[in-house]
Amino acid sequence: MIDQHSHTRTATSGHTVLVVEDDASIRALLTSALSVAGYAVASAASGQEAMFEAGNRRPHLIVLDVMLPDTDGFQLTRDLRAQGIYTPVLFLTARTGVEDRIIGLSSGGDDYVTKPFHVQEVLLRIRAILRRSNAPASVTGTSPPLRYADLTLDRATREVRRGNRPLNLSPTEFRLLACLLGHPERVLEKAEILQQVWQYDFSGDTRIVDTYIKNLRRKIDRDPPALVHTVRGVGYCLRLPRDGAQEADR
Template sequence: MDMHSTGRPQDRPEDALAGAARPARVLVVEDEPDLVEVLSGALRYEGFEARTAGDAATALALAREFRPDAVVLDWMLPDADGLEVLRGLRAELAAVCVLFLTARDAVEDRIAGITAGADDYVTKPFSLQEVLARLRGLLRRAGLARQPDDGERIVVGDLVMQEEAREVTRGGEAVELTRTEFELLRFLMRNPRRVLSKAQILDSVWSYDFGGRAHVVELYVSYLRKKIDAGRTPMIHTVRGVGYVLKPEPR
């Protein structure tokens, strides 16, 4: 299928420049649900626009629609191997950055991946921070890395976060937060109206080394509620048995 049969314009040099003004799009192709959840959650937390696919057919179809700037690609998929997907991606999106993620660490496998057109290679088990760092490096070299803006902010309803200045207001009133409270709120605000599990929050705010102590999430959510929701229409909601969601108050 021709990539341009969807009516989208062909990739042009100026498109890459325009991409720097928007979040980079990353497609995660992985068939392990837990790994997909961790990777996509971390990418969204870091400001990327992330989509996921669990098999080769879905990945190629989604690539045509989503037009990712980068793909995190598992080598072993239920319906094909990563090399086949890589060739399909390169045939239709020649400039896309591809990061292989696989348990296969033999030298000949690395050579095969790079020869087929992969830009980088990370083996399992991996460090999430290493994956993110390598992905940023690929996008930076491709001219697609988002540059921080001193005035950049996140807005959800009347809740406003100035990321660089690390300032938060609700309804125009300043809200004083600790470092951990700020990181927790940032994760919630980057995922508005999305139910986030305690495990997702632990992985993104406290990292893997925290030991999975979910009660800490409950404690810090209660701290945030006292500062964000006190005397106002609540924005932080508990979804019993699942996690938490941040929603702007209805108009």
């Protein structure tokens, strides 16, 4: 049963946030703070409830506890992505290790807040994620679609295509591809990608970039020619294969 204290109301922000947390006190705190901040709020106390709410309400963002009674937040995020639900996810967890952060973000999450947390920090991170992931068409629509070879990314409609094949990308994958498409044939260092896509670094650990590049490559380079290339020891580049050159990263 969904928490009886959960509710949804018309929000001045125009965004709905789903709070998934099995601790009733934390769930109530976040629900109240988000409501006061102008969001419409729904809540769930388990992975099963979260899957139902995410599919039914289609929230703009999910605040997701990593430790749930019937699953963990990382697996739940992977399940959501497998169902075609690419809602941005902000993880809440008591785990503080960098490795856990990388696992969470590589599973499809967009940001990570450790417990105990300040509510204001959660609100700031939510606003940042929504600003990155759901920029209004009036802003993004002023720029023409990004194109390279047979790859097209339209920031106004959020549509991505490789030739005639549509690509379903998560919000983070979309930003990563936009970053690469914004600098075609230029080698981007991993630290630069971290700054442009995530807007801050992860304690100098760039493995999250490697993981997301692998995910992106599986979707984009399913059909030849390969477009996403690794420049070892430096970073990544979006370009067509060079004639007669051996691709070390393939």
